[in-house]
Amino acid sequence: MGVYYNGGGYFVNSNAQIIAHYKNKLPAIIKTKYGNGLVILSGVHFEIDQQMLEREEDFDGFLKVIVSELKIFEEDRLLFCKDIIARLIC
Numbered sequence: 001m002g003v004y005y006n007g008g009g010y011f012v013n014s015n016a017q018i019i020a021h022y023k024n025k026l027p028a029i030i031k032t033k034y035g036n037g038l039v040i041l042s043g044v045h046f047e048i049d050q051q052m053l054e055r056e057e058d059f060d061g062f063l064k065v066i067v068s069e070l071k072i073f074e075e076d077r078l079l080f081c082k083d084i085i086a087r088l089i090c
Contacts, residue, residue, distance in 0.1 A: 001080060002073040004053065004066065008043030019087070020044070031087055038088055046080055 010026035011018075019040065020029040029042040050070040053063050070077070 001076045002069055003077055003080075004045040004048040004070060005043075006045065008045075010043055011041060016041075019084070029084075040084055040088060046077060046084070049074060049077065 008028075010022065010028060011030045012027075013030060013032060016027070016030035016032040018027045018030055020027075022028045022043075028044050029040065029046075031038060031040050033039075050067045053067050053070070
């Protein structure tokens with residue numbers, strides 16, 4: 001799956017559930033308890049679709065290549081977003 005990544009960090013927490021990894025195997029998205037609830041922390045921007053990036057001022061630059069790649073994974077990204085929401089409910 002491919003999602004927008006703009007240099008986000010990775011997570012180190014032995015109590016967290018790792019939901020997704022970067023290519024280098026470091027945790028990119030985690031789920032953990034916070035108070036009486038659950039939180040999901042992400043170093044990648046799975047909420048951003050290619051249409052959002054096309055509206056950016058720098059679209060003619062480096063974003064043009066990124067947008068064409070993100071279009072390939074749009075269906076997977078939407079399914080992943082639904083999965084993330086379901087993980088917060090359970």
